[in-house]
Amino acid sequence: MDVDTRHWIGGRRVANADTFEDVSPLDGEVIAVVSRGGTAEVDAAVAAAKDAFVGWSRTSPAERAELLRRVAAGIEARIEDLAQVETRDNGSLLRSHRRGVMPRVAMNIRFFADHLSSLVHSDFDTRGHRNHVTWDPAGVTAIVTPWNAPLMLATWRIGPALAAGNTVVAKPPEWAPLTASLFADIAHEAGLPAGVFNVVQGLGNEAGAPLVAHPDVRRICFTGSVPTSIKVGESAARNVTPVSFELGGKSPLLVFDDADLDLAVDLAVEQFDNSGQVCLAAVRMLVQDGIYDEFRARFLERAATLVQGDSRDEGVDLGPLVSKSHFERVDGFVKRAVAGGAEVILGGGPNDELNVATGGFYYRPTVFEGVDRTMEITCQEVFGPVLTLQGFSTEDDGIAMANDTDYGLAATIVTGSQERAERVASAVRAGTVWVNCFFVRDLSAPFGGSGRSGIGREGGTWSFDFYCDVKNSVFAPKGWN
Template sequence: MSEHTITVAGVAVDTRHWIGGERVASAGTFTDVSPVDGGVLGEVARGTAAEAAAAVAAAREAFPGWAATPREERARVLHAIADGVERRLEDLAVVETADNGALLRSHRRGVMPRVAHNFRFFADWLLRLGHEDFDTRGHTNHVDWDPAGPSVLITPWNAPLMLATWKVAPALAAGNSVVLKPAEWSPLTASLLADIAAEAGLPAGVLNVVQGYGSEIGDALTAHPDVRRISFTGSVPTARRIAASAAANLTPLSLELGGKSPLLVFADADLDLAVDLAVEQYDNAGQVCLAATRILVEETVAEEFTRRFVDRASRLRQGDPRDEATDIGPTIHPRQLEKIEGFVQRAVEAGARAVIGGHRREGQYFEPTLLAGVAQDSEIVQEEVFGPVLTLQTFGDEEEAVRLANDTRFGLAATVATGDEERARRVTGRLVAGTVWVNCFFVRDLRAPFGGSRHSGVGREGGTWSFDFYCDLKNTVTSPKGWRDHG
């Protein structure tokens, strides 16, 4: 075992970059700390502009060969990567839980299987990607999806590997080479992915992984003139910086940003279902961009809804995410915990009332919290907290419900609980959101478009939409005239 290899939950992880099919160290490192117990996991290579340039150069060199690889072979390699993920599912699950604090049971049963599915789905979609030829005054139009080129993918810490492969899989399927930059708070499973991809036969340089801080390596990646696509999931301020960096080269961007999504509970809803949906928003300690953190309840059922919610939420178990009985784990980082606590303190000082929770606990834990008595224009209602903090507001009628739901700068998702099918159609048609769930939550299908409106993002990915982004679409128009007779 090399000096650059650490052992996390019994799994060996190389902490160097993966560039051009080789492990590459940096002069500096950063410390990776587990949110589970505050223990140091190891020192991770801290990339700079030099590593960024090397990674893009490797991707540029590898791109022509991978782009020219037949679709069937690209799909085969992606399926082989999925096979590797499934073989190492337990390794990936335990390492990611140690690295970002999400529930081990969720990683085992849902998240890591979804990682494998990401590769299988886009491999299969690639093989049926196409558009029927069509006629224009006797001329034939033929549409192609041409690989765009080296792609920089910058991913967040809340679901590190799943969200990384949501980008990596379609980019590779499209024929692009990739430079993946994982979040510095949770970089380890990206390193394991590099090993899995190499073992699956992905050519050197097609997937590169570089670690480090955005200010030190991210800017060098997003401003690089050889980069043809940038996909980012994260905060609005960082997205602005990336967009400004990419502007000089007119590099196309896909941005999936923050959310402040509403859950609308109408009086005709199944209240037990509505309460279950509301409590589900505490998943991953509230560190979910899609979470419906603004609970909007019709006045006539607000008291009963609140009573049932308190009863249900009080039974949640918060603690060690490695324990199968735990429902809510820790916050990712002390800085994030301080941010959450600050939001709640300021809200209470402004007149909000904590129906449940409201305090941090020992370690990196914040209690599941529900705040009532909040004003629509208050910070706690308008800004993303990214923690286990929900707000409760009431509305008098459908018109007010829609107005309150749409009254933020975000538009990532929305959830509606109602027993009236006609109302569901009316309300969902008026909500500003990239995804709307009715009487359910977090049902995701890779065939569907995904992305946000307003400050929640730019563009859509999923199914053919992903290939539309990662490719240059080309239409070839052919005249029936002018062919030579070779007979």
């Protein structure tokens, strides 16, 4: 289908002479030539958003909520279009986009529209003075999103930002920019006023950098790598601009000897979802010694049955990695791990047969054994279909290994004991802990990372605490005419 590859600024399409090629990881083909923005386009988009903020921030919460519900309805009407485009763009499974990801995009918008009605704080008294708390719109919000679930992760921030009364300038990922453009069309058709939502496409150092450094941006949301977040944070600090960061992960899957092994194996195999390109994935499998051998055998047997291929095929379990450069990055991690003494017990390299046949960037599901805490493969985020398997003896040992990381985004625990589940969940350092489940997300719950996995919490009222200037007005009991 046709996707407009120009910027969306101030309610109209804007092109510029510079472009970049958008390559599909399914087959290595160029699927779009996209406008390549820079400082000029960023300045224009921020100016449009700043102008639009005056009117948008003064609309009532009920008006904003109704408009956003129309946007959500527009998304639902185009789920198939969005799913097809994003699968072609970033290589994620089409069935996942149809059944889960794109419906969640609509839910992201609708949830925060609905949540506005519950955004109240009871007045309270201080020595006869009345305290009244409000959430006031903050201003222009910059949203820089990643390529692994570009539209879903963008609307996780766009939803509350717009609902709060802010205006938005979004910089989509250059490896998967197309659904952001479709979202702009949908929002416009729903009646969102010009300048309230803007899209500037381009490379990180050319479009992202001037956006996060802009003095008229009042909130910055970034999802991506730790090194890039440091640069974003330095720019934000110069303008004292609040930031919300969702960064990397090196999450543990803790399997205790009282666990349901069928469940444990199911959860372990699920960590290959989206070819491992999931920040929340529990890539460090830590299994108690008493069940280690049985878990290992059953997990490897199941993982070996995963089907890799074109993500548009219903029977495929793993698609490609998002780009040639990311494919080479993942392969570099694997080669260095082998050179460092880690043992490959599954996969261990590219799917050469499939890559030759398709021209895509497919990497085999890979599992390492014989690793330790000093190795790069256990310390650094690979962001590919690469897991490590280690044993532990006691509960305390398992907790210590789980926490032996600079990251703290998530953790998954598998145990048959509620008492142990409570103890371990309390002791593990992570923003989200799943017990006998994985990837259960409620939009009203706080979400964010500890350590190098991020700054801040979003979800429910926590989102509005970030996107708004929370104000307390104190009224004296006397002095009225």
